Every structure is written in C-alpha cells, then in structure tokens.
Amino acid sequence: MTTRKRIDRKRLDQLAEFGSRRRELRAELAKVDADIDPLLKPVYLEGWSWEQIADAAGMSMMTVSNRLRKQGVISGGHDDAGPFDQFTKADLRTERAKKIASERRKKMRRHSALTSLLSRRPAHPHSTGHSASMSPRDLSADDLSVDWSGDERVAQWAIGRGFGVTAFRLDRDGLKLFKSAYPADRCGLYVFECVNHDVYIGIGKDVAERLPQHRKKHPGALTFRFLPHPGNEAERRTVERRLVRDAQTAGLTVRNREHASGHVGPSTLDVLISEEEQRTWLQDPAGINAPDESALVELDHSQLAAHEGDFQRLRRHPRYAEIIEVLNAYAASCIPFPRRTEATFWTVSCFPSSNRARIFCISMATLETFFIAVSNNEHGDIHARLFVDKRHLPSGKWGRVLLAARGIMFDDDHRHKSGGAFEQCLVVNDIRELRSVLKSKHIRAAATAFNLDLMRKRQSAYKPSHCRQLAQAALEISYPEATSRPDNFT
Incomplete structure (x- = not known):
C-alpha cells in the first residue's frame, strides 16, 4: 500500500503573498x-x-x-524636436551599416599613414641593413596624424610637468603602442588634447583602460601623454588638482569640471537662460535682474515644512532685517536671474547644521559662494565670506588698498578643492559693510563671473538644504537703487 506524500502549503502561501503584493504594486x-x-x-x-x-x-x-x-x-512621423529620429528598422540597419563602414575607412587611413611613416624611417646605424622597427616613444603628435598637429603650447606645458615626450594617438592603434611602451605599470595621470586643442587631465589605475571611457563625452580627443605615478589615489587626486589649476594659469583651455574654473561646451543652464541672455547679463547684472518677475519653482510641502523652524528662528534674530537685505543685495547684484534659477542652480540654507556659527549659506554647483556667520568677538559682528574669480580683481597695490578701504580683506588660505585656478576668498568684517562692498565694480564683476561659471557646470548639489522661505523673503524685497549703480573706481 502506497502512502500519499504530504503537501506542505508553506511555499505556496509565500508565493500567494508575494503575488498579492505584486498586484498591489502594479x-x-x-x-x-x-x-x-x-x-x-x-x-x-x-x-x-x-x-x-x-x-x-x-x-x-x-x-x-x-x-x-x-x-x-x-x-507618428519624423519629429524634429524629438529625442531621436523615427527610423524604420530597415533605415536603422542602413544607418548602422554606414557608420560601421565609415569607421572602418577611418581606421584603414590611419593604419596606412602609420605604415607609410614606419617604412620611411631610416635604418639604425648599427643594424645589418634591415629597417629597424619604430619605437612608440619616437612617435610624436605630428607623426601620428597627417592633417592635424598638436598645439606646441600644450606639448611644452605637458613635457615641462613630467608627462612623456610621446603623444600617443587616442585610438585602438595608439593604445596598442602605449601598452607596448608601458607593458606593466600604467598607473598614473594622463592629459589628452582635443582637435581644438582643449585639454583634459585625469588619473587612472590603468590609463589604457580609463582613456577609452572618455570617447563618448570627448569625441574630439586625439592624442594623450602619460605621467607615471604609483602612489595611492588620494595622492594622484592632489597632483591632478594642482595640474588642472596650473594648466589654466598657463593659459590652456581645460575641460575638467571638478577642479577647473569655468565650463567648456554646452550647459544645462542654456535651457533655462539662453547663452545670449547670459552674455547680456554679465554686462549689467543688477539692471537685467531687476525687471525679472519669473515665478518661483514649486517645491514639495515636505521640504517647506523641514525648513520652516529654522526660518522662524531667523525671523527672531535681532538683525533679521539686515540679514534679509544683505541676501537681497547679493542676489540682485551677483546671481544670474535669481528668481528663475532659485532652488535649482542656486540654493540657500538657513542655519546649516554643518557649521553652527553660520546664519545662511548660498551654494552653486558643489561650492559655497557666499555665507555669513557670527564672529567670535565681543562686538557681536556678523562677518561675510564671498568666493569670486580673482582675474577680475585689481592686482596692483593701490587697487587692493582701495578695496581694503571698503572693508574687504583677501583670504588666500581659504579655498575649495574644486574651486579652480582663479578662486579667491574675500572677507568682510560685518554685514553692515556689504552694501558698500557690492558697489565695487571689481567685486561685482569677480562675483558674477565666478557664479555664472559654477551654474554652467551643473545645478546646485544642495537642493535638500534649500530654505524657500528665506529665499522668497529676500527676493520679494524691491531692488535697492544703491546696488544697481556700481562705482567707477573700485
């Protein structure tokens, strides 16, 4: 007599539970x-x-x-404004075939040029009559391309900073030559030069593996040079930051976003503010900002509630009116279209938890650009720090003396790691002096250039910390006459 196997419903019940949950989620x-x-x-x-x-x-x-x-x-047909052309499958196959054929022709031309160069190389004086093979280290940027040559300034700068004399082609053949030149340790830094002679500086544990990842974003990259650096990643990051700033100071156009000043190429800001509007704004920031009555973007009720307590605390501050006026003056004079860009490209935190002395802090991209904080003195001062582009500040002795007369001090020790080669920190002892500071044409030009460059890099990374109540209170003050007319002297 056979016994019937007992059926355990445990797994079936579990499956039914997950199935019910799945139906709810759908x-x-x-x-x-x-x-x-x-x-x-x-x-x-x-x-x-x-x-x-x-x-x-x-x-x-x-x-x-x-x-x-x-x-x-x-x-249903072709949509010019669409994200992609509405090809049929046959069209897609044709387009793909054309692209593959074009890539093959380019590779064949490069290979032919290299073969021709190698065949023309004279034999080594000690050889037995056979043509010696060309070492990868002997190839220069001019050797690797028939129609394009590297910028001499880029070559001089790179070689002077320890990068190799050889400029390898940034394609499959060039990477093969690079691997044969450096068969073992390829850890270090690299600089690649684009067709328009822009440069990008980066690091990698294996540079041969890292470089191809740049092709999609930088299709115009043609050649690269290598600087071995076997240290840890933190050390390489430090060297990278120093080299990016040094390259900009030397007058090269650097495509790095993190450590460079400015932004090369299209920007997400262009969708909100056209490039023409941006250029016009730089000529008269306060005058362009004043008539802008754009509606503020809608924020989630949870975010508004999260910062309501901090804003009410600020309203009880004995110098609340001054604080709001200071924020208004800075926004009117130094932030591109502050109503239109608020909560996206610039944010302001109220009593940020990262620093208890601070009252508010304005951020753009990943950097703070302006903050005020309680001073550690018996006078109860509220000092301010501004981060600006020093290329627009007077470099002579008397220029700095005139700025000092307004209460502006230069802090050369306070810099952000990713602030770029031209970042300068300025300190004002008390916010009562800020209106006079922002009347300086040099300060305004330095602050507006720095802020616009940051906005072009990316949106603010501190959106969760944004206090809409504080921003709205400042933006709704009518723009004061005093800050809309810069002085012609400092």
Missing part, C-alpha cells in the same frame, strides 16, 4: 502613470530636453515618446 504604478501622463504634454511644450523629461518621470525616452504620441503631442 495597481499603484498604474495610478502613478495616470498622474504622470497629464504632466508630460505641458513639460514637453515648455521646451525641456528629452533626457530631463525622462529622468524626471523615471521612464526611458522611448516610453515618454510613445506616451506623447498617444496623446497626439508629436506625430
């Missing part, structure tokens, strides 16, 4: 999608990029495109 997702769909059309029509819309919605660009097509926002 229902919840369907509800969220229903809330998203009505927002896609107005956001699309505002002109935001496909990447921004897809990232905000948590969807792929293809999904966003399909949903907009269903709503009739874009046509």
